[in-house]
Amino acid sequence: MIHFDLLKIGNSPKITTAEDVRADLELDKIIGIASNKDRLVAETWLEVLLLRDSSEDIMRYRQEAVKDALVNREAVQKMYLLAREAIEKARREVFIPRLDDPTLVVYETSKGIEILVDAVEKLLTILTSAKFSSKAFSELVSSLTENIDSEFISSARNIAKILAYGEGIDFSVNIGNYNCLKNPVLLVPKERNSLISKILSIGKEYTFSIDPRDEAGLQVLADIKRWVLSQIATTMLNAYNRLRNFFEDLAKQLSFYIGVINMNDFFEKIGLPKTYPEVNPRKLSFENLYCLSLAISTLSKPTPNTLDSDVDGSFAILITGANRGGKTTFLKAIGQALLLTRAGLFVPAESFIIPTPGAIYTHFLREEERRMSYGKFEDEIRRFRSIVDSLKRGDYILMDESFSSTNPVEASIVAENIVSALVDSGINVAYITFLHDFIYRFTNRYSKKTVLLVPERLKDGTRTFRLVRGFIQPGYAMELWRKISATLSYSTSPSPTV
């Protein structure tokens, strides 16, 4: 049996809140670049990025294949094109509108088998001339060369010929109920009628022809033919489906690497750094990490962030401070990089080290939840609850203003309860929050596990959109107040900070 696995998706389902993660982390922008309008590439990327399960081994397996695909990019592109074209040609030329016409199915599938067998032959040529080194691609080469030889190709072509349109049929049959024909078995036709076999069959063969004007008779004959061919039509259809499935599988798996090639080209165009992430259970560390979706939107290098932190089992990054300071961008950059890492892809940074290749979940504030009401709060809690059901040790949860739909005093208690429980359970948290009570209490209790980040502000007050380690800052509103007061030369007594 032919076996190859360029993706190692296994039986992993999508993460439960895949659609939220997709929207919150702007995956469509990233996939847009990878796919370059190829829908198959887009589908595969989306699937691989949002898988629930991964492991360091799988990550490394894919990383190796990604590097290999970039080295052998021409062979990968050729194979992909060949597979796509073969599928397309079969789709165009093999017409099976219904499964209740065996004659049609047999004729059409034999045509399809011929098309796909031609493609198999070409595929072998491309494969054997490339120089793959990764486990994933080497296995593809060896499995195909072991299972497919010239004998297979000629036998398959012969079957397509025997069952082609316009050929006769040869079968054995018994007599059953009502003296009707039963148990038809389609047979390999005997050698073409030689003179000797003709002479030998004299008296042993009963021959008759149907008058071409006997329409009813011809219909019956066609029906008998359909009936006999129905015994083989399912087999033929499945043989064809297997072949087509092989190419679909191949195209799908290769499509991921087509995306890799496209993404690589984008990185080069923008000048983004490219690093293959590493896993180190005691580290969370990155250097000049860029938000990929922002780079794609602006077609330029956004402000990068750097962080180096020791990890003891799990961590919490709390992000707070003035609005429009790059907090959400930072959260997205981390989320995107984590997803790319799990997929075995390179990330836009100088270096990227994470403690686990766990799954990523997001809980971002919904606009409609901004109003305070217990109804909204309950919705929010319900949504959070649905994520909690799928969380496992080593996973990541990215939260943006969670629990803002109730007053900050009680929200802080909820947040403290939830985040403490998560961190103690080995879940990593990155949380943008303005819940001052929570931040204060949590950073004190979990000082060794917590990193508090705030937007950087230079001495002259300008923003860098970079996050730095910090402490609680007054909110942007206060600043704005002062700024506008100043502009308007309006002086007030200083308001107490919140």
Next chain:
Amino acid sequence: MGVGMEYKSILGERGRAADEQVLYDLRISELLEDILGRERDEFLRSLYLEPLNNEEIAVFRLNVFRDLMRNEVYNAVENFVEKIRESIDYIELEKEAYEQHKLGLHLDAALSYIEAVESFYNDLKVLGIRSQGLLNFLNYLQSIVESRSFRLMKERAYEAKKARDEIKIRVKIIGNRIKVRRYDEGKDLSAIIKNLFSRFKESEVEEVKHIRVTSEMSHIHAAILEGAFKFYRKEYEILKRFMEDFQKIVDDGVMRFAKEVKFYLTYVRYMKKVMQPEYLFTIPNFTCDGSINVKNFYNLLLLRSGRVVHNDISTDGVKRVFVITGMNSGGKTTFAISFGQLAYLSTLGLPVPATEASLPFFTSIMTAFPAREDPRESMSRLEQDITKALKILKQANSTTLVIANELFSTTTSEEGFQLARLFLSELNRKRAYCLFVTFIPGVASIDFTISLVAMPSPEDPMKPSYKILPGSPPSEYMAVRIAAKHRLLYNHLREILR
């Protein structure tokens, strides 16, 4: 075949046609839709529309049901009928068939018949049946099985089948030419294809279906058979002699039984479909002291739309007029119709939907339901009601059941009360039975009546429980309570409008 015994009908006797209006009012036609399902046999349908004239025949039928309600007996009978049907179908087909097929059809008719008669006889013998109806038929079958002609037919049929099974040919179809020869050897093409493509992974398996559009018996098939018979001469002769020697196959009495017993099979099938722990059927027991005691009866038609409430009805036979009053939409009419249906089914000799059912054998069931107002009708509705009532009174006797629904409602309630009292007194005098649904509470106080009341739900007095229980009509009206709930009674309105 000459058999000494005469067949005695499994139905006992036929009844008389039921009154169309009663069938309509009691919704018997709808019930029949459920019972008969897709069965379109007119004879069968007519049996369900013929109440029996005497109790003995009803008991005779109910005893057959007692046997058939045992699964083993039911399965044996159903299987038998199926096979006899098959045999008869073959014989029907034979009339139009080509000579070559006739040989086969005749043989198959005999084979089905032999198998049917023998296995049914053997099954039935050991099943311990008690009903006169089935015992009569068992004796009849015994006389057939033990006859010399039956044994001889069996021997020759088996010989013919063996001969037919010997025939195996090889057929080649090229264009409109067909070649037939004795089969010698050949290679199965399907196996080769399966093997060849097994190296590709299984994809989703699709089944190609062949839907025959022409007959399996045609002049083309006949010609192929002609070819087959040329190479299988001896076998042909055996088939031919069997047909000539055994022209008549199915015994007339067996044929009648197969047709008549469907009356029972259809109903048992229906009961099986309905039956659940809370929805049972029981064999009715006919009382001679005039008493009624029916427990947990329910409406079969309402079962279509979910759960149904059970009710009881009973009298020692002294009082025979039931007056049903109580809340709107409380299930009064359903109660009356359900009991009417139950009584109707019992007069056909059918099991009824209840856990216990003792009731008189009603020689007639009559209904008086409100007529729809028809402008073309010269009589007013009150006139029609009175006409109906009087027609009923003319025919009523001590074994009559009258179901009356809101009769005399198009006049003042005082007058309606007077009319009702007149009508019911007359019925009572004739010792007839009546279920009288009315919203005039006074009727329930007439001394010779039994008052039944539609009860509200214990949890929510605004909602019905659909329970109909003995008691006095309620003193408070639901409509007034609903108005109070919406603050629309006098004092409330005064307060609001102040």
